[in-house]
Amino acid sequence: MNLAFRDIRHKLGRFILTCLGLSLLLGVVVTMAGIYRGQTADALALLSATDADVWIVESGSQGPFAEASRVPGDTRELVARIYGVEEAGSLTLQTVQMLHNGRRLRIQIVGYEPGRPGAPAHLTDGRQITSSRFELIADRQTGLKVGEKVALGRDSFTVVGLTSGVVTLSGDSVLYMALRDAQQLQFDLAPPAARKEAARGAQRSGTDFVNAVVAKVSPNVPPAVIATEIARWKHLSVLTGAQQETLLTRTVIERASRQIGLFMTVLTLVSAVIIALIVYTLTLDKTRDIATLKMIGAPDRTIIGLIVQQALLMGVSGFVIGTALVFVFRGVFPRRIEMLPTDIAGLFVVVVVVCLAASALGVRVAVKVDPSRALAG
Amino acid sequence: MVETKPADALVEIRGISKHFGEGEARVDALRDVTLTINAREVVGLLGPSGSGKSTLLNAIACILEPDGGWMRLDGEVVYDNRWLRGNLRRLRLDKIGFIFQSHNLLPFLNCTDNVALVLTLAGWKMDAATARARELLAYLQVEHRAAAMPGQLSGGEAQRVAIARALANRPRIILADEPTAALDSARAGIVMDLLHKLAIDQDAAIIAVTHDDKILGRLDRIYRMVDGRLAGE
Numbered sequence: 001m002n003l004a005f006r007d008i009r010h011k012l013g014r015f016i017l018t019c020l021g022l023s024l025l026l027g028v029v030v031t032m033a034g035i036y037r038g039q040t041a042d043a044l045a046l047l048s049a050t051d052a053d054v055w056i057v058e059s060g061s062q063g064p065f066a067e068a069s070r071v072p073g074d075t076r077e078l079v080a081r082i083y084g085v086e087e088a089g090s091l092t093l094q095t096v097q098m099l100h101n102g103r104r105l106r107i108q109i110v111g112y113e114p115g116r117p118g119a120p121a122h123l124t125d126g127r128q129i130t131s132s133r134f135e136l137i138a139d140r141q142t143g144l145k146v147g148e149k150v151a152l153g154r155d156s157f158t159v160v161g162l163t164s165g166v167v168t169l170s171g172d173s174v175l176y177m178a179l180r181d182a183q184q185l186q187f188d189l190a191p192p193a194a195r196k197e198a199a200r201g202a203q204r205s206g207t208d209f210v211n212a213v214v215a216k217v218s219p220n221v222p223p224a225v226i227a228t229e230i231a232r233w234k235h236l237s238v239l240t241g242a243q244q245e246t247l248l249t250r251t252v253i254e255r256a257s258r259q260i261g262l263f264m265t266v267l268t269l270v271s272a273v274i275i276a277l278i279v280y281t282l283t284l285d286k287t288r289d290i291a292t293l294k295m296i297g298a299p300d301r302t303i304i305g306l307i308v309q310q311a312l313l314m315g316v317s318g319f320v321i322g323t324a325l326v327f328v329f330r331g332v333f334p335r336r337i338e339m340l341p342t343d344i345a346g347l348f349v350v351v352v353v354v355c356l357a358a359s360a361l362g363v364r365v366a367v368k369v370d371p372s373r374a375l376a377g
Numbered sequence: 378m379v380e381t382k383p384a385d386a387l388v389e390i391r392g393i394s395k396h397f398g399e400g401e402a403r404v405d406a407l408r409d410v411t412l413t414i415n416a417r418e419v420v421g422l423l424g425p426s427g428s429g430k431s432t433l434l435n436a437i438a439c440i441l442e443p444d445g446g447w448m449r450l451d452g453e454v455v456y457d458n459r460w461l462r463g464n465l466r467r468l469r470l471d472k473i474g475f476i477f478q479s480h481n482l483l484p485f486l487n488c489t490d491n492v493a494l495v496l497t498l499a500g501w502k503m504d505a506a507t508a509r510a511r512e513l514l515a516y517l518q519v520e521h522r523a524a525a526m527p528g529q530l531s532g533g534e535a536q537r538v539a540i541a542r543a544l545a546n547r548p549r550i551i552l553a554d555e556p557t558a559a560l561d562s563a564r565a566g567i568v569m570d571l572l573h574k575l576a577i578d579q580d581a582a583i584i585a586v587t588h589d590d591k592i593l594g595r596l597d598r599i600y601r602m603v604d605g606r607l608a609g610e
Binding site for chain 1: 431438440466467469470475477478481482484485490494495498499503526542550552607
């Protein structure tokens with residue numbers, strides 16, 4: 001006869017309400033874990049979409065994600081000639097804000113050379129950019145659709161393809177366009193400023209700069225060898241794909257990750273305290289029943305089982321409901337929430353441990369209940 | 378101490394004492410209490426509040442260790458200046474049945490399960506325990522309330538279910554704490570008749586702590602307690 005289950009069934013409404021309250025709290029813990037993973041996934045999304053083995057940037061810079069970088073536009077040709085480099089492509093990156101259907105979008109524009117490395121690896125709809133001008137590939141998160149026209153700068157662009165989940169480390173959507181379009185958008189002066197510069201006789205500065213050059217390396221040549229070769233040129237720095245990944249996850253988002261980790265720890269502790277208080281209160285409510293059980297000869301394990309099983313049922317139910325809520329509503333969160341099975345399993349174990357620890361207070365009270373209290377009128 | 382066991386003595390107590398606190402705060406709850414209760418007897422323990430009735434009941438229930446003396450329950454010496462049995466819980470489960478003033482039925486179990494619980498604690502299979510519980514509820518004429526929760530019972534019904542639970546393991550010693558306190562005269566009389574019937578049918582000794590004057594005439598013997606002493610029969 002399972003006393004914990006019978007007691008819960010007897011006060012089902014109260015148990016359900018308690019579980020719902022707890023599920024919101026544990027749901028926030030699960031959300032935090034999801035945001036942490038989502039942040040890491042966001043940080044690596046553009047890197048993965050680019051799928052480059054080597055990143056060549058301005059000397060002394062750790063760009064183009066962590067720091068600013070600007071290299072001459074002909075760097076790609078220099079890199080492409082190195083033994084072991086299969087192909088190379090130039091990239092520009094810039095953040096802009098645009099209005100779309102009355103909605104303000106913050107986006108990152110990646111300029112690349114169509115047909116060379118730097119294009120998005122996977123499209124969910126449409127095609128890659130084939131024209132040298134005025135075509136766009138957008139992420140679904142922007143709400144843009146294939147065939148739609150978008151005004152950027154002084155030009156109008158047509159959306160020809162869609163990606164999914166390609167965002168920056170701050171969660172902004174990425175738009176891809178041809179390198180020349182991106183360079184104009186980034187470096188060309190607005191007409192009044194250009195006229196003013198021309199009037200004062202200043203020489204027009206060139207726009208043939210890029211933020212980075214990416215390269216695909218032959219499978220037979222380690223990227224580190226190429227990196228060493230390029231690093232001999234004093235005006236360039238080189239990062240392998242693995243180094244970029246480390247830079248993004250360990251440095252760029254480290255502080256945010258630690259903050260999320262701290263929130264998770266605090267929330268887990270708060271959950272533990274709340275579960276402990278609930279179990280303690282439930283145990284106090286049952287003092288007379290526990291005394292009666294002891295009086296009629298119930299062993300301690302029966303009484304401890306009653307309390308621990310209730311704490312576990314409460315915690316596990318709260319966790320399951322909370323996780324289900326996060327799964328259902330994660331689409332409405334402004335940031336990506338990435339739910340990995342291993343994280344959910346790990347949090348489940350943490351919840352079980354927290355429930356066991358939290359029930360200790362109730363168990364202590366129950367074990368100390370004097371059976372003679374059953375005789376008190 | 379070696380003593381011969383009287384033929385039907387189920388509770389034998391010799392020189393039991395118990396005090397709480399020390400120095401000026403010392404209270405002698407039991408002082409050299411000696412009594413014997415035989416099978417098929419319904420015995421009353423009377424006395425004002427603080428006279429030691431509950432302390433004596435707790436000592437017989439093996440949940441309160443006396444300071445000294447000797448006690449034998451159903452032929453087994455359980456206390457001789459110290460507990461002689463390690464597993465007093467099992468002793469309570471096997472030999473002693475409890476009837477509480479407020480019934481103390483577990484509110485989250487129905488009547489059948491309240492009775493069956495004692496049996497499952499003793500190791501019975503659930504099916505057998507349920508069958509025995511239904512048999513007892515029928516014996517106490519509350520089988521029609523078998524599926525009811527304690528909160529749905531009248532005072533008299535709850536007391537009958539509580540008595541059924543006390544009888545579940547066929548104990549030979551039944552301790553009743555104010556068994557009729559919550560009942561009117563008619564129902565109190567019915568319960569006392571029932572306890573008498575049980576004492577004979579189960580060959581058991583029943584010890585009832587009571588303040589209830591209306592049942593005094595239905596007790597076989599009455600022990601009066603004053604300041605921790607048995608003042609007389």
